[in-house]
Amino acid sequence: MIDFLQLIVSGTATGACYALAALGFTLLWQASGTINFALGEMVMLPAFIMLFFIGPAGLPLPLAFAATLLVSLLVLGLGFKRLVVDPMLKHGVIPLVIATLGLSIAMKQGVRIAFSAQVFTFPAIFSQELLSIGGARLSVSDLGTVIVAGGLVVALQTFLNRTLTGRAMQAVAQNRDAATVLGINVQRMVLYAFLINAALAATTALLVTPVYLAKFDMGDTLGLKAFYAAIIGGFNQSRGALLGGVLVGVLENLVGAYLSPGYKDGVALVLFLAVILFKPEGLLGKPEERKV
Amino acid sequence: MAAELLRFDNVVAGYGALTILNQLSFTARAGEITLLIGPNGAGKSTVLKTLFGLLAPRSGQIHFKGNAVGGRAPAQMLRAGVAFVPQGRNLFPALSVRHNLELGAITLPPRDRASRFAEALARFPSLHSRIDSQASTLSGGEQKQLEIARALQLRPDVLLIDEPSIGLSPIVNQQVFALLRTLADAGTTVLMVEQNVRAALGVSDRVLLLEGGRLMLDSPAATLLADPDLNRVFLGKAVS
Numbered sequence: 001m002i003d004f005l006q007l008i009v010s011g012t013a014t015g016a017c018y019a020l021a022a023l024g025f026t027l028l029w030q031a032s033g034t035i036n037f038a039l040g041e042m043v044m045l046p047a048f049i050m051l052f053f054i055g056p057a058g059l060p061l062p063l064a065f066a067a068t069l070l071v072s073l074l075v076l077g078l079g080f081k082r083l084v085v086d087p088m089l090k091h092g093v094i095p096l097v098i099a100t101l102g103l104s105i106a107m108k109q110g111v112r113i114a115f116s117a118q119v120f121t122f123p124a125i126f127s128q129e130l131l132s133i134g135g136a137r138l139s140v141s142d143l144g145t146v147i148v149a150g151g152l153v154v155a156l157q158t159f160l161n162r163t164l165t166g167r168a169m170q171a172v173a174q175n176r177d178a179a180t181v182l183g184i185n186v187q188r189m190v191l192y193a194f195l196i197n198a199a200l201a202a203t204t205a206l207l208v209t210p211v212y213l214a215k216f217d218m219g220d221t222l223g224l225k226a227f228y229a230a231i232i233g234g235f236n237q238s239r240g241a242l243l244g245g246v247l248v249g250v251l252e253n254l255v256g257a258y259l260s261p262g263y264k265d266g267v268a269l270v271l272f273l274a275v276i277l278f279k280p281e282g283l284l285g286k287p288e289e290r291k292v
Numbered sequence: 293m294a295a296e297l298l299r300f301d302n303v304v305a306g307y308g309a310l311t312i313l314n315q316l317s318f319t320a321r322a323g324e325i326t327l328l329i330g331p332n333g334a335g336k337s338t339v340l341k342t343l344f345g346l347l348a349p350r351s352g353q354i355h356f357k358g359n360a361v362g363g364r365a366p367a368q369m370l371r372a373g374v375a376f377v378p379q380g381r382n383l384f385p386a387l388s389v390r391h392n393l394e395l396g397a398i399t400l401p402p403r404d405r406a407s408r409f410a411e412a413l414a415r416f417p418s419l420h421s422r423i424d425s426q427a428s429t430l431s432g433g434e435q436k437q438l439e440i441a442r443a444l445q446l447r448p449d450v451l452l453i454d455e456p457s458i459g460l461s462p463i464v465n466q467q468v469f470a471l472l473r474t475l476a477d478a479g480t481t482v483l484m485v486e487q488n489v490r491a492a493l494g495v496s497d498r499v500l501l502l503e504g505g506r507l508m509l510d511s512p513a514a515t516l517l518a519d520p521d522l523n524r525v526f527l528g529k530a531v532s
Contacts, residue, residue, distance in 0.1 A: 167391050168398060178382040180346070182442070183367040183399040287413045 005136045007253045013142035015249020016149030018203045021155065021226030022241035024197040025287065029235055030173035031193030035097050038104035039201070040223020042076050046205040047214045048111050053119055059121050069202045077198035081191060102203060104223070112216040122209040130250060145207050153242055156196065160238065172277050221265075228268040232275045234285020243284055247271065297322040297481050298343070298450060303352035303362070305342045312338040314505035315352070320450075320498075327492050327513060330502035336367060336485040337379060339502070340452040344376045344390075345369045357449070369424030370399045372451035377439050379458060384427035389419055389438060390486040392427050396442030408445040416441045440471065450481045453522070457488045469495045493517045 021039055028034040036042070046068045052062035084103060088096040126144035130137045160166035172179045172189040179186055204222075212218050225248055233244025248268045256264035275282060298320040305313040312335045320326045328336040341347045343354060345366045354362040356372060364372070383392055393412055397405045413420050416437050422430060430438060436456060443451060453472070457465045465488065473495040476482050485491035493499060493513045501509035509516075 164394065164398065167387060168395060169396050170387060174384040174386055175382065177378070178384065179395075180366055181344070181376050181378055181382065182396055183370040184395065261399070 004123070006138060007257050008250055009136075009138050009146070010142045010261060011245055011250035011253030013145040013149075013249070013251040014252065015229075015246035016077070016146050016153075017208045017245070018225050018229045018248055018251050019195050019242045019245025020200050020207070021222055021230070022229040022245045023238055024200050025226060025230040026233075026235055026238050026241045027193045027197050027200075029230075030238075031169065031211060032085065033087065034089065034192045035093065035100070036080075037097060037223070037227075038080075038107060039226060040221070041104045041107035041217070042072075042080075042110065042198070042201040043204045043208065043222055044214075044216065045076065045107055046177075047122065047209040047218065048115055048120075050209075051115075051122065051214055054123065058087025061112055061125065065202070065206055068205075069199060070289035072198045072202040073185065073195050076199075076201060077195040078191070079197070085194075088182065093165075104175040104219070108216050108219070115216065117216055122214050124210040125206060129247040139177075148203070148207060152200070156200075157238065165189075165192070176214075179226040225268050228272040231282060232268075232271050234282025236286060237282065237284045240282050240284035244282070247283075248274075295322050296320075297357060298509075299353075299355040300339070300343075301353040301355070303339060303342065303354060304350045305347050307347070311350075312348075312505050313342060316502070316505055316507060318507050318510060320481060320483055322449075322481050323476055323479050323525050324497035325476045325484060325490075325495060325513075327496035327499045328483065328485045328502060329489050329492075330498060330508075334502040336502055336521060337454050337503040338505075340376060340483065340485060342452050343369075344374060344452055367399060370448075374452065375443035375446050375448035375450070376452040377456065379453065379454040381435065382439050383427040383430075383435055384455070385426065387427060388424050388425055389430070390423045391402060392438055393419075393442055393445065397445045400446065401501075408447070412441040412445045415444065416460075432459045433461065433467070436464070436468060439512060440468070444475070448480065450483060451475065452483050454485045455487060456484065457491070459478070459495050465491065492515075497507075 006064050012234055013288070021043060024039055024042070025036065028036050050064045050068045053059045053067050057064070059067065084099055085096060088099045126141040129140050129199060131140055156257070160170060168179070168184045169189045169192055171182075171184060176186055179189070179225065209218070209224065212291060226245070229244035229248050230241050231244070232242030233242065248271060251271065252264050252267045255267050296319045300316050300318050302315045302317055303313050304311060304315060312333075314335075316339070317333065328339060330336055338347065344350055345364045345368065352362070353360055356374065357510045359372075361364065361369065361372060366376070384395065387395075393409055394405070397408050400408060413423070418434060419438055419441060422434065427435065427438065441454070451472075456468050456472075460468065469491060470480050476497070484492060484496070493516060496513040499509070499511055499516050500507060500515045
């Protein structure tokens with residue numbers, strides 16, 4: 001039972017990171033119909049930018065994160081929207097998907113050329129100690145990750161549901177034509193979604209890189225699992241991304257511990273296939289009609 | 293006679309290679325309901341979209357309150373005093389009635405929003421009891437009322453409304469038309485596109501018949517209502 005609790009907590013910590021990245025998928029899909037297959041690399045790049053600010057630039061981790069956040073907002077938020085999504089979306093979703101796949105390869109190879117293919121350690125933001133709670137030994141790092149990621153998800157939901165700007169973003173996602181008719185600045189709301197996505201990616205990098213370590217291809221697994229998590233939870237629901245992420249993280253841990261670590265990476269894929277077959281809109285998603 | 297509020301002068305507009313409005317000229321007077329009728333493809337909805345700034349005129353002039361407004365963005369037209377209730381469902385289905393209304397006032401200064409919100413609810417008491425319901429759970433009539441209430445929060449000088457009767461029962465439809473009449477009597481100019489011509493003529497002051505993007509007839513609504521050939525008018529064949 002105690003082992004089970006430990007597995008749940010550490011699985012939730014991993015799942016919370018998947019959920020943060022998956023939220024990026026759902027936000028961009030809802031705001032602009034963008035499927036971003038470069039999402040994993042959008043977590044990898046801030047990790048290396050932070051390493052640059054910590055190493056050659058000599059900044060302490062909090063300042064390095066703040067500087068990385070700024071660069072991410074400009075490059076992965078504003079730049080991605082203006083230079084990749086806006087020009088490609090006019091030609092449809094498929095050309096945009098291909099463009100994001102190309103961007104993913106370019107980012108990976110660009111980082112490999114700049115930093116080499118070796119693995120870099122990354123400073124931990126939480127203590128590596130274990131806390132003993134009710135007999136269970138829980139990692140401070142896991143608990144910290146759950147608190148930070150959970151706090152961000154709550155903050156994002158609060159922003160989307162409790163502020164006029166957040167509701168205007170939802171309005172644009174639900175009915176763009178009606179939003180235009182009411183004078184809502186549609187392009188600005190879409191930009192906010194891209195900026196939030198960039199901020200989530202930078203924060204995910206801060207949380208996962210101490211564990212995954214920084215490597216040019218570290219985004220492959222994370223991006224794929226976040227995509228599965230978003231589909232499992234429901235691509236058109238932010239809370240679906242949260243559920244999908246945590247479900248994948250926890251089940252991976254349980255399968256790894258009780259069946260075999262070899263099956264661990266297959267969990268997300270099996271869940272993904274089951275959802276696609278039996279509830280294609282996702283566990284919390286809503287069926288969506290689109291004109292063709 | 294009421295003062296002229298709106299004027300189209302030789303307006304040409306369309307989509308891509310397709311020209312819909314073909315040198316269209318007409319005027320609309322303050323405090324009147326002007327009804328646009330004509331066969332499908334005549335350009336009725338395009339008139340509203342072009343006036344509201346959803347479509348830029350290729351040539352010609354649009355004057356509102358004496359100012360040239362052709363090509364202005366929808367947000368500018370809202371601020372100038374023009375509100376638009378397009379055809380079909382225009383709500384945010386997963387948001388509540390309250391939040392749908394609130395977003396309708398987003399272009400207003402923050403200090404005015406609460407009073408306009410209260411004003412809109414006072415005008416539509418049935419929405420009051422559903423204020424925290426999701427918009428998607430409202431009946432067709434309530435949804436149309438919400439769309440109109442949302443637009444009226446801006447206290448527009450001109451209300452553009454496209455096919456308000458679609459999806460409504462005859463009783464609700466009459467209520468919506470009666471509301472438009474009340475608004476016009478209180479000074480709001482209404483420009484309405486409506487396929488249910490006979491019912492719409494009953495509340496309108498003037499009727500403009502369009503065909504092929506041109507004005508074929510400009511008549512007092514009462515005159516046309518008395519015309520035994522109304523059915524032929526509806527089919528766009530009355531004017532030779």
